[in-house]
Amino acid sequence: MLDEAAALIDDDRMWGNACRTPNYVEIQRATCYGRLGLNVEAVALWDQILPSIPATARRDIGVFLARQGVALAAVPEPERATEVTKKAIELLRQTGSVRQRAELAAIPTRMDAWVDTDTGQEVTEMLARVTQ
Known part of the structure; x- marks a missing residue:
């Protein structure tokens, strides 16, 4: 369905500003992969997408990094x-x-395999300071 949606997005039939974002459909695909638990696929797609996002889009980059962090936590990496x-x-x-705060709050729920490690404790503490 996302492939079909990509074919419908063009300058003649814009249905909002969001689809003007570079890689709009791929961002939606990476988000769907992460939400469906296809974390390896999500990580690979975020690795492709994130370098193309303009530095001025700090809020979007933050949200996308948080989503990538959730997928990386689950892989686990x-x-x-x-x-x-x-x-x-x-x-x-x-x-x-x-x-972004809401997306970051999901990271601890995916850290089961390494939550008790030093790295896991570091992430838990970092997130506790910003997600409360």
Whole structure:
């Protein structure tokens, strides 16, 4: 269905500003993959998408990094999840995005395999400071 949607998005039939975002459909696809538990696929797609997002889109980048962090936590890739979470938290402090805060709150729910490690404790503490 996302492939069909991509074919419908063009400048002649815009149905809102959101679809003008670079990689709009791929962002939706990566989000769907993460929500469906297809975390390896989500991580790979976020790796492709994030470098293309303009630096001026700090709130969007923060949300997307948080979504990538959730997928990385579940894969699990604790070191990358920690790195991505730190970047997302830095953007959250700059933007105060409620949407991003909500996405970050999901990371601890995906850290089952490594929550009791030093890295897991570090992430839990970082998130506790910004998601409460």
